[in-house]
Amino acid sequence: MASRLTTSNRAGWGFALPGFGLIALFIILPFFFAFALSLTNQRLVSPNPTEYVGLQNYGDLLGLAVIELEPERLDDGSIDRDADGNARYPRVRSITRSDDFPQYSGMREWFRWQSGDNARVVIASDVVFMKALVNTLTFVAVVAPVQAALALVLALLINQKLRGINVFRTIYFMPVVVSIVVVSLLWRFIYDGNDGLLNNLLAGLTFGAFEGRDWLGDPSTALGAIMAMSIWQAVGFHMVIWLAGLQTISPTLYEAAEIEGAGRWQTFRYVTWPGLRNTAVLILIVITMQAFALFAQIDVMTNGGPLDSTQTLVFQAVERGYGRQDISGGATISVILFVLVLTISLIQRWLTREKA
């Protein structure tokens, strides 16, 4: 294998050189830059010299601690409760901003849970980063399977010999060709809370019973709205890849299955699906990587809001690096993202490996 790549293959390497060169220059080299910058306090613009700070940037992003809060007690020793019967706790800021607990200074509540009478609070040095991390993982976990499945369904639908099938292929593929920025702007109007298309449509379908809602302005729906739009936008691209996979499956297999009396589900299960194995691996990895890179939709539609419900890692990297002029902070997020994507891709590769 190695010898085939290295020996008597000059022409091959010659052809690959421009591509490799560009990738090295614009992807590999910047990555090493990012890694180096993440160990410094480099600012975007500053007359101050850059200093080596070790792993401080990583600590500032990933710092986590759990503190336990005891409920406030009344004079007689019973727990102080509000009108709903919930115990009152001292504010987290009474600990994080107190000189008695210097180890928690600068940290903020991320979430809490109840343990007996006490509340356990997870505090993080960078709650926005933590929320961005969770949002990004949620986005990937939903978008990767749903988009892949939907694309497969569409590919199966258009993989038929019908008159005018190209019209459908074109329609499904159309959103891919349009710039994501334009698509995001259009969907902002669709999701508009006052009289957006979606609200009008839902109100019409339910004969006015549906109360309009502000899809992007409500923390509980904003990320879901962006997921739906992202799935719609890129599904056509993956449909085409599935279609290419479908068309490599030999028609004789289908004929044989028909002669054997296989039903439609059996044909799919035992002929189509095994034939799509490699395509499936490719699509899963590609969607995962694309989903991790979620940025343009956020930048155009929500800017990470409301209440950080749509913060993502790439958006935060850009926001910090350029918006807050903290290049080292942005670089640190990029490195963390790289490690995350690499790990997940390797796991996917391992799970979908050819089992001997």
Next chain:
Amino acid sequence: MTRHLLTTGAALALMAGTAAAQTELSMWYHGAGNEAESAVLNAIVDDFNASQEAWKVVIESFPQNSYNDSVVAAALAGNLPDIIDVDGPVMPNWAWSGYLQPLELDESALDGFLPSTIGRWDGEVYSVGLWEAAVAMVTRRSTLQKYDIRVPSLDEPWSRDELDAALTAIKESGDFEYPLDVGMAWTGEWYPYAFSPFLQSFGGDIVDRSTYQSAEGALNGDAAIAFGEWWQSLFDRELTPGTSQDPADRDSGLIEGKYAIQWNGNWAATGIIDAFGDDVLFLPAPDLGEGPVIGAGSWQFGVSATSDDPDGANAFIAFMLQDEYLRAFSDAIGLIPSTASAAEGSKYYSEGGQMAVFYDLSAEQSLVRPVTPGYVVMAKVFEKALADIANGADVADTLDAAVDEIDSDIEANSGYGHDG
């Protein structure tokens, strides 16, 4: 030395009598897309180019949204033009970062200019503005009369209770979608510019201005928390539209009758005067406890540090500072002229003019945003905090987080060059 050679070169060219040999001065401007503004600026540049033979100014305009990014990118790449215009609060950052050099103007050139139109950093003048901007509560006299609300004056602005009562009365009438529009759709610099004065009127601030080394206590003290709770209550009580306000409503909502009162800048005033005529009222900021405050500091002009010909750049800026040109900008787009003498003959700001009140507002109530290179980061942090509070985040926690972020940024920048 280089400068000397260039001037000699220019003089030689002058002797040869060829206009083509004028030294070119490049200039960047943030107002691409605004025709009236461009027309005025182009006329000034034409006048300057015709008035002497040594220099020829060439303008390149950028859309406002990407202007600052373009300048930062150009500075990193070493491609700055000779003359740049700079937003007042951003100037200290650019001066500190070494993009700008101090202006070399005659002592007398800036006499009579509103203090907030002169950009000072570290004891030097780096930029000067031909105009100032101001913000007011814009409404109609008939609206206030209908709900029996007192018309406030500069000496006697609305108190917090009075403002609340007015907004509640209008809200309860149900005649408007919202009684007040503060402009949440205008993300970006509008937030610190328009909303930090409310915080200051409560007695807080974005940063402690005595040292500029920390926001602790200023942005999360009792006054700031009181401000935050008041701010949140505006949205809880649905007195003003929230962060998902449609930008189109922001522009036309007052005129269309969706909003009763609008917190808006003088640059939007001409359109409102056209719509409402004499019925329009420009009212001073409310006194929320510690006196009424509005923001100050608009776009100004400066010379880049890397200019090959700072003499020419300074000459052009000095040329621009004529009352005639201050007035031209004012008449064209309603900006406040920087000097009283320019205001006198202007269309909107002369004695009894429809917008003269803005000149008084600017002179009496205005407070510049924190004069520190760290402001550019503070502005972003403040914007996010206000958006989060409007969306229901816990006030004290959000302000604490903002303080932490501002403080760690100041620390990471070794105090941003403030002595102390």
